[in-house]
Amino acid sequence: MKILLIGYGKMGKTIEQMALDKGHEIAGIIDQHNTYELANFSEANADVAIEFTHPESAFGNISYCLQHGIPIVSGSTGWLAKYEEAVALCKQQNGAFFYASNYSVGVNLFFHFNEYIASKMKDYPAYEVAIREVHHLQKVDKPSGTGITTAEGILASYPSLQGWSSDEEVENRINIVSEREPDVVGTHIVEYKSAIDKIELGHIAHSRTGFAGGALMAAEWLKDRKGNYGMKDMLNL
Known part of the structure; x- marks a missing residue:
């Protein structure tokens, strides 16, 4: 080819x-x-x-x-x-x-599980959902495309939410926190947090x-x- x-x-x-x-x-x-x-x-x-x-x-x-x-x-x-x-x-x-915003097979399984978990967590309003993504210093866009795709997968099950926000908490939006550090390939964490506990789904890439x-x-x-x-x-x- x-x-x-x-x-x-x-x-x-x-x-x-x-x-x-x-x-x-x-x-x-x-x-x-x-x-x-x-x-x-x-x-x-x-x-x-x-x-x-x-x-x-x-x-x-x-x-x-x-x-x-x-x-x-x-x-x-x-x-x-x-x-x-x-x-x-x-x-x-x-x-x-x-x-695709991300071509990793593992990340796309992460997307799949993210959508499934969101479809269940929507019934438990005590949990607030947020996303954190970490990439190398050279990545120019914030949030990452993978972070946005992750948010969209959650929003499909949360009609009460009105989109996502970047690096700031906005009412009725999923906050995507973007961090840039040396030598990080890509990390994405979805967090469901209540007053009594926290549930996380994550993907960490070790290489490109x-x-x-x-x-x-x-x-x-x-x-x-x-x-x-x-x-x-x-x-x-």
Whole structure:
């Protein structure tokens, strides 16, 4: 499989090595220094693109790939105000688009269990729910995309809550506390706290290989498909 890497930070480099180890070919690498080279690619010379960039460039990268027949797997966060536009473009172009805020299989099981626990905890109003996420110092968006997805999974069972807040307690919202520390891959904790006890559900990543491996798995899965997908589709959750 010929893979176009869009974004060549820590995640892109990890994906590159894992792809080569599995016998895939890297068709090209697009980073902040050669973004113009993206115009040289189409379905003729890339089977799939894997995109991990910044919020300001993600939608443009996704749009280009969909318009030029390249199935695209995106893991960029902070751009989701345009997500529905990307989905519409995918349908218009009869393309293939796979998005996840987190590609770790373990994290997506965490999402699944989070939704289940929320569906039960909603019946116990004595417990207040909050989320804490911790990442490395280079992560630019707050809260993390994984933190937001976690909040959305809870909100589906709590119609009385009116969304989430970032780093401040707001009435009728889930507070997502974001912390940035050196050498932290990614930690997400959901906390249900009452006056007498506390229940926690958490996921702690030890390395980026789980995220990179999931993104590569998604690219392999998406290659011969059409439509808009996510981790629930691939993992049958």
